[in-house]
Amino acid sequence: MTTVPVSADAPADLPLAVGLPVTKGHGTQNDFVLVDDRDGLLDLTAPLVRELADRRAGLGGDGVIRLVASRLLPEGSAVLAEDPSATWFMDYRNADGSVAEMCGNGVRVFAAFAQRLGLWDADDELVLGTRAGVRRVRRVPVPAGLDDDVWYAVDMGRWSVPGGDEAVQAGFDAQVHVPGLDDVRPALSLDVGNPHTVLALAGPDELAAADLTRAPEVRPVPPHGTNVELVVPLAEDHAADGTLVGHVAMRVHERGVGETRSCGTGACAAAMAVRTWAGAGAPDVWLVDVPGGTVRVTALPDGHVELAGPAVLVATATVDLTAVAGSAGR
Numbered sequence: 001m002t003t004v005p006v007s008a009d010a011p012a013d014l015p016l017a018v019g020l021p022v023t024k025g026h027g028t029q030n031d032f033v034l035v036d037d038r039d040g041l042l043d044l045t046a047p048l049v050r051e052l053a054d055r056r057a058g059l060g061g062d063g064v065i066r067l068v069a070s071r072l073l074p075e076g077s078a079v080l081a082e083d084p085s086a087t088w089f090m091d092y093r094n095a096d097g098s099v100a101e102m103c104g105n106g107v108r109v110f111a112a113f114a115q116r117l118g119l120w121d122a123d124d125e126l127v128l129g130t131r132a133g134v135r136r137v138r139r140v141p142v143p144a145g146l147d148d149d150v151w152y153a154v155d156m157g158r159w160s161v162p163g164g165d166e167a168v169q170a171g172f173d174a175q176v177h178v179p180g181l182d183d184v185r186p187a188l189s190l191d192v193g194n195p196h197t198v199l200a201l202a203g204p205d206e207l208a209a210a211d212l213t214r215a216p217e218v219r220p221v222p223p224h225g226t227n228v229e230l231v232v233p234l235a236e237d238h239a240a241d242g243t244l245v246g247h248v249a250m251r252v253h254e255r256g257v258g259e260t261r262s263c264g265t266g267a268c269a270a271a272m273a274v275r276t277w278a279g280a281g282a283p284d285v286w287l288v289d290v291p292g293g294t295v296r297v298t299a300l301p302d303g304h305v306e307l308a309g310p311a312v313l314v315a316t317a318t319v320d321l322t323a324v325a326g327s328a329g330r
């Protein structure tokens with residue numbers, strides 16, 4: 001990571017500004033500020049994250065992603081023990097400055113960033129570290145009918161229902177009140193490396209009526225907070241090769257952010273919840289429509305879940321750290 005003076009040619013009576021080179025990217029409009037800190041020199045404090053992510057006083061994003069060598073982080077040692085080829089680590093922070101274990105859309109955007117930096121040859125698999133463990137990314141064809149330029153598929157690891165068989169049998173283990181909707185609704189908790197609570201709504205009108213400017217109230221209160229996904233099952237279809245493909249629409253309220261236009265781990269949780277509710281014979285492959293686009297979720301035979309979707313890098317910039325300092329939340 002290098003910081004550069006951004007006003008070297010400014011008049012001498014102006015204070016020297018220090019610039020942080022960043023890249024802005026998104027995956028189905030879940031957007032991030034990305035920082036190349038491969039040598040681990042940046043002190044990415046919670047206030048700095050909030051300043052970078054601030055949409056008015058900063059650059060703006062749902063989160064900040066720092067690319068750093070795994071060997072330089074305590075969390076990186078566990079990852080390197082799991083797979084020594086996980087050279088690079090995705091240090092993910094929510095817009096409020098909190099640390100999150102995992103970000104599914106972020107992993108794809110991280111891959112595009114690593115490729116741009118010359119750290120990954122997209123003909124190979126990218127093996128990277130995250131706080132939820134090692135993740136593997138490969139480039140895959142863009143599905144017919146979508147106009148994205150590139151898609152990546154990520155093995156998101158093992159998904160689980162922390163409530164176990166009892167929760168799976170009942171179909172729920174939590175109650176959620178969503179502002180804008182009348183009743184308290186049953187919901188299912190899932191872990192996809194980070195925590196999720198998924199509830200099904202009656203249809204598109206209810207999905208539109210939900211007020212996600214405020215956090216849904218989840219009971220029992222999840223000890224580490226939760227992301228909340230509202231889903232509406234849509235009609236199943238068959239892919240060209242005959243595979244049965246499930247389909248859901250989803251909105252999400254993210255822990256540490258608020259409503260976002262997409263959440264990759266949330267899409268995995270939503271698809272696996274609906275698949276659980278549907279029982280035997282349910283599809284393994286799901287399309288998840290979010291406000292920012294469409295991603296594909298596949299239940300893999302080994303209990304892992306795969307997330308596929310686009311990643312776009314939209315800008316490179318230099319953030320003036322002296323200008324954003326103390327600005328977030330003003």
Ligand SMILES: N[C@@H](CCC[C@H](N)C(=O)O)C(=O)O
Nearest residue numbers: 100103104105194263264265
């Ligand atoms: N948008 C991400 C999830 C980011 C972390 C989440 N807000 C949390 O705190 O768990 C995704 O695409 O998965």
